[in-house]
Amino acid sequence: MQLSPEQCRAARGLLDWTQESLAARAGVSRSTVRDFERHRHALHRGTESLLIRTLQDAGIILLPADEHGPGVRIR
Template structure:
């Protein structure tokens, strides 16, 4: 699944996580999360996989783009 910057921010909001917390949990740098969420760069596939897995393991469901765009839900 392709993670959108807006999904990442929304997922962090549902979890009440900071960028720093997501970075620590996913094993990436805070600047990677910050720059992705600010549309400064796209994620490498491996980094995206780590972040998606981390969010999903924390209880977030990432919804694919559909009629209304990508979304998130908490389990």
């Protein structure tokens, strides 16, 4: 599963988390989250895995892209 910047922002919105909150919970820097969400750089595979796992552990379901694009749900 790949995480898109839009999914990351949407997931944070569903959880009512700031960039700082996601970064702290995932063990990455806020600038990593900020720059990813602003399309400034792609994530390293390991960092992407940390973010995905953190979001999923909090109840986020990441939906793969279909004809409408990728999506996000909360359990």
